[in-house]
Amino acid sequence: LAKTTQPISMDSYEGQEVNITCSHNNIATNDYITWYQQFPSQGPRFIIQGYKTKVTNEVASLFIPADRKSSTLSLPRVSLSDTAVYYCLVGDLRRNTPLVFGKGTRLSVIA
Amino acid sequence: KAGVTQTPRYLIKTRGQQVTLSCSPISGHRSVSWYQQTPGQGLQFLFEYFSETQRNKGNFPGRFSGRQFSNSRSEMNVSTLELGDSALYLCASGVTGADGELFFGEGSRLTVL
Secondary structure, eight states: OOOOOOEEEEEEEETTEEEEEEEEETOTTEEEEEEEOTTTTTTTTTEEESEEEEEEEOOOOOETTTTEEEEEEEESSSOGGOEEEEEEEEEGGTTTTOOOOOOOOEEEEOO | OOOEEEESEEHHHHHHTEEEEEEEEETTTTTTEEEEEETTEEEEEEEETTEEEEEOSSSOOOOOEEEEOOOOOOOOOOOOOOGGEEEEEEEEESSSOSSSSSHHHHHHEEEEE
């Protein structure tokens, strides 16, 4: 399983765009990149998943460069309720291997 | 559509006891995974069940076990509890288990005294 590296923590003011970058230098050809969000005392929640280029949904955007060795989760105009831990995961969806969560990035949104 | 339901939400046990946690997945989901979350170790994978068969297993001692029933409901058991077993135990269900989108319950918080 490809190992991921993320910043331990980030701070942002309300209304700003937040970009969290994840490094996965040894990502394999069949690996997908998935991001989860976790609030205190709750289970993680799926945010977005992608393979290459850009993916956008109602919550976030995921940017993946051509070499796929990193990815960036972009949260537009964050609010206080976006304060959470964000996890980047990499894995081959076809192999039924379990998700491996790293330490994640603790995002604190300040008013 | 009902989400993943875990019971009990909170429980307190003493060392040496055993505990059973229950998880009801989203209707139609055949995969159930269990994770342990502690402040020091983060989220760690315990095991995954699919159609009543254990398909994946994490690196936990044999005191941790689980099973899945024909209706996809799952239970995990921890025997001979240790202080270090205090954690939030999370259950997640998925359609296939490998599609990257798992739906997590709110967890069962176990405190071992």
